[in-house]
Amino acid sequence: MSVLPIPxxxxxxxxxxxxxxxxxxxRPLLADPPLPSADPAENSxxxxxxxxKLDKQAEREEARREKEARKAAELERKRLEKERQEAEKEMRxxxxxxxxxxxxxxxxxxxxxxxxxxxxxxxxxxxxPSRKIxxxxxxxxxxxxxxxQGKTLAAIAPIxxxxxRHPTPLGRxxxxxxxxxxxxxxxxxxxDNATGRIVDANxxxxxxxxxxxxxxxxxxxxFLRITADGIGLHGGYLPGFAASHGCIRLPKSFASEIFExxxxxTPVMVVE
Numbered sequence: 001m002s003v004l005p006i007p008x009x010x011x012x013x014x015x016x017x018x019x020x021x022x023x024x025x026x027r028p029l030l031a032d033p034p035l036p037s038a039d040p041a042e043n044s045x046x047x048x049x050x051x052x053k054l055d056k057q058a059e060r061e062e063a064r065r066e067k068e069a070r071k072a073a074e075l076e077r078k079r080l081e082k083e084r085q086e087a088e089k090e091m092r093x094x095x096x097x098x099x100x101x102x103x104x105x106x107x108x109x110x111x112x113x114x115x116x117x118x119x120x121x122x123x124x125x126x127x128x129p130s131r132k133i134x135x136x137x138x139x140x141x142x143x144x145x146x147x148x149q150g151k152t153l154a155a156i157a158p159i160x161x162x163x164x165r166h167p168t169p170l171g172r173x174x175x176x177x178x179x180x181x182x183x184x185x186x187x188x189x190x191x192d193n194a195t196g197r198i199v200d201a202n203x204x205x206x207x208x209x210x211x212x213x214x215x216x217x218x219x220x221x222x223f224l225r226i227t228a229d230g231i232g233l234h235g236g237y238l239p240g241f242a243a244s245h246g247c248i249r250l251p252k253s254f255a256s257e258i259f260e261x262x263x264x265x266t267p268v269m270v271v272e
Contacts (some may be wrong), residue, residue: 083153084146087124123254125155133261136233138248138270140168143241145233145250147258155258160238160249168246173226173268178259182223185229187245189217221252222259226268233268 052096128149137146140161147155162168190200190213198211209215222236232250235255248270250258 009013012265039099068081080153082150087153087156123155123157123251124159125254125257127154127257128262129261132263133258133266136258136262136266136268138168138233138268140170140242140270145248147263149261154253157251157254158238158240160240160244161242162244162246163242166244166246168244168248168270169224169227169231170270170272173270175224175226175262175264175266175268176228177223177225177232178264179223179225180259182220182232182234184218184220184230188218190214192218220247222250222255224259224262224268 055233097140125147127147131149131154133147133154134150135148138159138161139145139146143159143161145157145159146153147157153179184205186205188203188205189198190203190209191197192199193212193214197209203209203215205215205217207215220232223232223234225232229245231248231251233240233255235252236244236247236249238249238251
């Protein structure tokens with residue numbers, strides 16, 4: 001008896017092969033990507049040594065930039081100081097050649113007291129009317145105002161700052177208000193009704209006037225306010241020493257001149 005051979009199908013063998021080996025061959029492609037490491041060096045194509053080298057280079061570059069910035073600031077400070085000294089020398093030369101020092105103004109001095117010595121100086125000015133003022137620097141100890149147009153020292157003028165009881169605040173400010181005909185809302189004087197003579201030049205608003213007098217608010221022409229509580233620069237009497245209630249008094253003609261060249265936001269620095 002003969003046995004007939006069973007025919008084999010090629011398609012069934014191929015299907016069996018793919019069913020067994022296909023998942024094994026595709027496993028690397030279907031696997032989830034590895035989670036990133038917490039170490040930046042492991043997530044980067046650059047090794048840790050190279051990263052440390054780059055960090056050091058960045059630190060050196062930052063230190064170099066800081067050094068250059070400090071050097072530039074020091075050079076600028078020296079330049080401005082030299083310019084200020086040269087301007088003061090020129091001012092002293094002009095004061096010797098000119099009698100332009102402000103004439104003394106008589107002021108009431110309480111009995112038994114003497115006025116401190118006057119230290120007024122002449123105004124030195126090379127202001128350019130077409131240029132705005134870029135900064136005002138007030139030196140309390142020197143009783144002087146330094147005016148800048150751009151980076152150029154353009155003028156120096158005598159001033160009167162606050163006395164020991166009402167010191168002018170130190171620091172950096174800006175002009176926040178301009179008032180050509182400002183009147184103080186705090187200080188003034190008592191004036192004789194009959195003669196118009198000032199009886200008391202240090203009156204405070206709210207005080208009862210002496211009999212036969214009335215209160216008048218202090219005039220502060222060409223006022224440049226720098227604080228919310230009323231401190232500012234304005235034209236006024238300069239006795240030659242610190243004597244104001246905190247404001248910075250300027251020669252009246254000079255206050256009028258710089259008033260036109262100062263804008264809201266102009267920087268003001270008050271130093272000791």
